[in-house]
Amino acid sequence: MSKKGEISLSVIRRLPRYYRFIGELIKEGTVRISSGDLSKKMSLTASQIRQDLNCFGGFGQQGYGYNLIELRQEIGKILGVDKGYKTILIGAGNLGKAIATHMNFSEYGCSLAAIFDSDKQKVGKTAAGITIRDIDDIDEFAEEHKPIIAILCIPKASAQEIADHLVGLGIKAFWNFSHYDLRLDYSDIIVENVHLGDSIMLLSYGITNS
Template sequence: MSKNGNISSSVIKRLPRYYRFLGELEKQGVERISSRELSEKMKLTASQIRQDLNCFGGFGQQGYGYQVQSLREEIGHILGVDKAYSTILIGAGNLGKAIALHINFETRGCQLTGIFDANPRLTGETVGSLAIRHTDEIEEFCKAEHPVIAVLCIPKANTQAIADKLVGLGIRSFWNFSHYDLTIDHQGIEVENVHLGDSLLTLTYRTSHLKDSEEE
């Protein structure tokens, strides 16, 4: 657990990177690693790594470094990968289906329990092990299964209204791919807005300036 309740968003965003890198080291058979060695692999400073981990109590031993498996397990616990939060996905178009099929929810603290779409022609179609349900069934499903996370892959115009409805049905966290910056005016609700196009634009900016520098 954290030593205090005010962990910065930048530290939180680095935790999944630690978890991923430590997983790769574990697969390679690495049993322990120093903050300096980990910093070289992750392109962070050793001081930054120590500061980040100290937010949660610190896990290393001076002169020994970090025990890879133990540290990964601790970070996984902090991230909640052992929680199996019931999760629903709204919008079974190409993006929604790709997320349902290719994101390993179980290793990230979630269990995908329902997929919904407003298109009646998709009702009953199977995605992985789940049959798509019509969105008219969401309320009944939430009352029975009590999901707490919703993945939104729906048209921008519908996002706020559907999110507000889902909050009333017990959803507490949103992973939002709808190209709409979702905001929820309720305490205790978490939103992660994902804009894949923004990431690509960042890359094109860097590519453009790389080209400009080469031409100078």
């Protein structure tokens, strides 16, 4: 029994990590785990874990730990991992092709339906087994297939313009690798900006200040 309405943003942002860790534990053959043992693996406190997992219903029993399969199913349902949301990728450069190839979209609730690029040299070639389409054909594609997630692997300069256009075509969520924080004036659009540079800079910080 989930109590979705009460889940805070910070708990939500931890959900994929719980889902991933619990998945690994199940693969290793673990059936139940206490909040204390889970806390050691996840670098969270046991009380934080108990508080977080209470949001998803009653899977922990005092002295018995959590039933991992039930817990993973519930978190997966909340995350929507079985939804297969129709996804398009814009920009078939090095990063775009790597994302298309590297990610197991179906594990994350998505299904990669098409790849677009404005470079006519790329159109007709394939990435991850999908034929790269001309960006000029995107309106027609969207009308027929109704994608709702767009992955932006395009230069910063064109990101805002393309994002605005895609919202007009019905895109509801953006996974944005464009080195640019999308500013969308639509309250119902979801954006995850991925800044790989922010992450590697923390290594430089760590070494510099160690």
